[in-house]
Amino acid sequence: MIQFIWVGILPACLVALFLILRRPARQFAEEMHVDHARDLFRQQREWLEARFLTALGKVDPIEGLRWEEAHWHDEVLWARDRQTRRLLALIGVHFEASPFEVSPDPAPRHATALFEFRKGRWFAEGKRLDELRPDEAVRRNQRFEPVVLHPRRGF
Template identity: 30%
Template sequence: MAFVGIGRATLEYRETASPTGIRHRVWTACRVLVTMKVYVSSTGEAEPMISLPVLAAILGLGAVVVMVTAIPLARWLQRREVAAAQTSFTRQREALEARFFELAAISGKPRGLRWVKCDWQPLVAWAREARTGLITVFVSIELHFEAIEGGDMEDVAAVSTVRDACAVFHYQRGRWGTGGKALFNMNASDATSRLQGQFTPLE
C-alpha cells in the first residue's frame, strides 16, 4: 500500500493483483502530483515544488499588477464620487441654500451689517480641497445688507451696494454641508483661480 501526502490530506492507493489496476493507480497518482505540483518525500509528506526565489518573483509580479491597476481604479472611483456629489447637490440645492443663508446671517460677518437677501446665480465651480480631499462647490451669489442700528456701518453709504461673493459647500461621507462661509468680491470661477494652492478644479 502506498501513501501520497498533499498538505494534510493523504491519498491511499491499494495495490491489486491485476497489473492493469496497478498501472492505472500509479498513473493516477502521477497525474495528482503534476496537478498539485508537489514532491513526495520518503516520509510520505508533501513538499512544494515552488522554490523561495520563484515564489518571491510571483509575489513581486503580483505587486506590480496591483500598482499598475491601482491608479486607474482610484481615478475611476474619484470620477464616480464626483458624479454622485454633483447629482446629490442638484437635488438638495434649495435646502442647502437656505441652510447657508441661515448660518451666514448669524455669523456676524461682515461686521456691523445685517444679511437681508441672497440672490443665487447659476454659475458654479467644482473643486477638491487639497488638504482634506473633500469635494467642494463654489456658488456665485449677490448679497444685500443693511446697517445694524448703532453699529459702525450705520452712516456708510456703501452699505446698500450689492456685493458679489460665492457660497462654499463641502461634500463629506456622501453628504453635503455648509458652514455659511462666503468668499467676498469674487464669483465661483474666480474662487478656483485665486485659491489654486488650496483647491484643485474639477470638471
C-alpha cells in the first residue's frame, strides 16, 4: 500500500518542483545568453552596421543611400521578441534634413535599426522601424519587451 502512495506522490512532487524552478532556470539561461550576445555585438558592431546597409540597399537602393548618410547613435537598446524569444539590438539613427526638402518641421528624422541574435550569431537583414526611436519602438510595439540588464559580476 505504501508503495502505491509513493508511486503517486513522487511524480506529483517532481512535477511541482519542475513548475516552480522552470521560470528561474529559464531566466538564468537567458541572462547568460544575453551577456554572450552583448559581447559579440560589441565586437562586431561596425561589421553589422555595414551588413545592415548592404542588405537594405539590395531591397531598396534609394533607402540604402539615405541610410548611408545617417548618423548612428552609440547607445544600444536591448529587447526581446515576445513571439520568438530572440534577442534584439535596437540602434537609433537620425537623418539630417535635405537642403532640397521643403518641410515645416526642420528637426532631423529618426529611425531604428534592428539586429537579431539567433543560433549564436547576429544577423543584420536591413530591418528597420521608420520614424521611431528605439525606446519608442519598445514602448509602442507589443511584440518587443525590454531586456533588463543586471550589473556584471567582477566589473
